[in-house]
Amino acid sequence: MNAVKNNWKKRIAWVLTICMIQMVIFQINGSKVAYAETAPPSALSLEVKSAILIDAATGQVLYEMDADTPRQPASMTKMMTEYLVLDAIRDSKLTWDELVNTSKYASSVIGSGQMIAENEKLPVKDMFALMSIYSGNDGSVALAERVGGGSEDNFVKMMNDKAKAIGMSDKTSFNNATGLTRADLKDYASKTYTGENLMTARDVGILAKNLIKDHPEILNYTKITSQKLRPADKAPMTNWNWMLEGYKDSAFRKGYAYQGLDGLKTGHTDEAGWCFTGTAERNGLRLISVVMGANTEAKRFDETRKLMDYGFNNFENKQLVNEKTALDGAKVASVKKGVELEVPLVTKNAVSYIVQKGETATDLKVETTLVDESKRVAPIKKGDVLGTAKITYKNNTQSVDLIADADVEKASWWRLMFRAIKDFFVNLFSDIKSLF
Known part of the structure; x- marks a missing residue:
């Protein structure tokens, strides 16, 4: 009886050993495939004096x-x-x-x-x-x-x-x-x-x-x-x-x-x-x-x-900012002589970057600049360019136009006159309040 048990133990041990060897081989082979597909730049071992790889659309260096x-x-x-x-x-x-x-x-x-x-x-x-x-x-x-x-x-x-x-x-x-x-x-x-x-x-x-x-x-x-x-x-x-x-x-x-x-x-x-x-x-x-x-x-x-x-x-190639997106810090722009005093802003185009496959791209830095207020005067048509945004991801910067997302009609002289009167009294009371 003990001999039978020992034989079974030996058989089980051999099976487990073979399985473990197969798992090791699989892991080694698998790691080689993964390495070939995701090899870091240092692993390229280029036999040249100088080299560079870039994205043709943006110039982003890979x-x-x-x-x-x-x-x-x-x-x-x-x-x-x-x-x-x-x-x-x-x-x-x-x-x-x-x-x-x-x-x-x-x-x-x-x-x-x-x-x-x-x-x-x-x-x-x-x-x-x-x-x-x-x-x-x-x-x-x-x-x-x-x-x-x-x-x-x-x-x-x-x-x-x-x-x-x-x-x-x-x-x-x-x-x-x-x-x-x-x-x-x-x-x-x-x-x-x-x-x-x-x-x-x-x-x-x-x-x-x-x-x-x-x-x-x-x-x-x-x-x-x-x-x-x-x-x-x-x-x-x-x-x-x-x-x-x-x-x-x-x-x-x-x-x-x-x-x-x-x-x-x-x-x-x-x-x-x-x-x-x-x-x-x-x-x-x-x-x-x-x-x-x-x-x-x-x-x-x-x-x-x-x-x-x-x-x-x-x-x-991954789209990180969609077309017609309102960006934080530049969702509206002030407008002079319009029925409305502000107009919503969105990006004119989508913005794409080259990212590593499977990467969740975050940490976008956005810097916006509006056109001079002398050019933000009603009437304004939807789609008019009112500024630009510089969007940076991993030291790669792209620019995109910021456009009006609505029409703004020019205010009538009557509306402008009452607005001016209102502003006058608001400023007056503000000045009086500051005296006390």
Whole structure:
């Protein structure tokens, strides 16, 4: 009998041991999955010199690594060249079909491109494709000279002015339209703008954000995997961006193709290393990543994947303030010469932030400013802008207009007269009362 009991005890012990081992294995595996999905920034272990990950809509920073050290950006410089060309088209100073001449400088510049001959004329749209798809230095110089009134130096001044206008730091400076070094350009290096092109990763992110915001059509070019420059060309221009979603069926690039990725700009020189500004959109969330100084061509894409995975796995776009919301401290605004003396205020638009998935967003800081009272005079229409609110969440600030939530009619002269009489006597009695 004791032997039977002992056998049962041994069996139960074995079952419990096996269950405990399975539970431990499950917990270990489970923790690995959870860690992969919610890995903190310190766990990314990026093998680059600088990096940043931002929300394309707001510029909110989700990750950064040495993002404020100025470095040579190589051909990522061309994003500013693209920006100014698209500005010129928007402002009717240039058209897509206008023929652009190729100078001796443009035709002889080294590096990527070397596809157009001196005095060859191509439409802006083809030059732009050469620059944006194939990173053509020749097309970039030709367009820069055209927009700069025949001078790349004039164009460089526009580049530096634009950098200041969109909030890039004084650590950023441009001296050519391509991102090539002075040694690469040799006799064509600027005599006016010395030094090398420099940008911080943060400034590259600011440039990319504003480029996409002001000219979303840029993505129609940057997402193209290959395209012929001229119909008669035997071989197409091939995009250097291996991560384009369009490469998902490519025999050579499908291992790098990334869901939703449609831009933006690669760059490489011996001095800069391998650089890449990527942008991808999933479920209404567009991210922009920047890596600078990778040591191989493939590594810049591997590290970008880490950044993008971290962003899409851990963050979501969340509406923290609804449209037409009355904010504490600014629920009404005084009105002069109206039937009513106050008008209710609400936010014009909703305000959204990027938050960690599952996070309950609280601790919003709100700072409101009303327009001068000289502008808050009846009649006021529902929807009129009467102020702004700066809403801050975790050091990220957005502004939203405050609008009237009702009409306020102008008071008649009769009503205004009696109101003035009433105010006179109220003030008089108040003054008399203060004497005692």
